Amino acid sequence: MDFAAILLLVQKGITIAEALLAAGQTAAPALTAIKNLVTGAAKGSVSDDDLAATEAQLDSLIEQFNLDIA
Amino acid sequence: MRKILLAFTLALALTGCAQLQSAVNFATVGVANPITKNMLYEAENGAIVVFAGLNAYKQTCVAGAIASSCKDTIRAIQQYTRQIPPQLKVLRAYVKNNDQVNAGVVYNTIMQLLANAKATASANGINIGG
Numbered sequence: 339m340d341f342a343a344i345l346l347l348v349q350k351g352i353t354i355a356e357a358l359l360a361a362g363q364t365a366a367p368a369l370t371a372i373k374n375l376v377t378g379a380a381k382g383s384v385s386d387d388d389l390a391a392t393e394a395q396l397d398s399l400i401e402q403f404n405l406d407i408a
Numbered sequence: 409m410r411k412i413l414l415a416f417t418l419a420l421a422l423t424g425c426a427q428l429q430s431a432v433n434f435a436t437v438g439v440a441n442p443i444t445k446n447m448l449y450e451a452e453n454g455a456i457v458v459f460a461g462l463n464a465y466k467q468t469c470v471a472g473a474i475a476s477s478c479k480d481t482i483r484a485i486q487q488y489t490r491q492i493p494p495q496l497k498v499l500r501a502y503v504k505n506n507d508q509v510n511a512g513v514v515y516n517t518i519m520q521l522l523a524n525a526k527a528t529a530s531a532n533g534i535n536i537g538g
Binding site: 344347351355358364365367368370371372374375378383384388389392393395396397399400401402403404407408 | 454
């Protein structure tokens with residue numbers, strides 16, 4: 339894994355999570371993603387179950403954003 | 409409102425990170441599949457953060473907390489984000505089957521869609537950093 343790139347991603351993710359919280363928004367998805375990145379980097383490889391969980395969460399978030407807005 | 413816009417700005421700024429923005433260079437056909445399962449995992453977690461920010465912006469828009477022009481902005485961004493799901497499905501299959509070259513092509517397509525969404529947001533007055 340590219341640890342430098344992961345660290346950069348985590349740093350930006352933390353900044354975003356802080357901004358979301360400051361704006362009164364939920365940061366749970368962002369924090370989960372950050373945790374996944376750190377955990378994955380520590381393990382060195384990702385399991386199929388971990389990948390599937392991430393894919394499910396991303397699909398849900400994309401679907402939510404893509405819903406028509408009145 | 410400024411805090412809400414800041415959250416959205418920072419969320420889209422995440423697209424500047426290595427995993428999400430860098431295009432994979434395929435100089436020749438037949439090279440080993442460079443889009444590994446780990447890379448896919450990292451990219452998808454990065455995208456989760458981006459879409460968390462986008463959804464936060466959409467929620468504030470629906471709640472009427474920001475100018476109603478936000479709806480047009482969201483619809484403009486959706487032109488690109490709605491293309492992502494089928495591409496993502498294909499990319500995941502390629503990676504899991506270790507389909508050489510094709511995974512990189514689809515990955516680049518997704519990266520371009522994210523870049524277009526980012527550019528659309530910027531064109532609508534949302535400052536994109538990074």
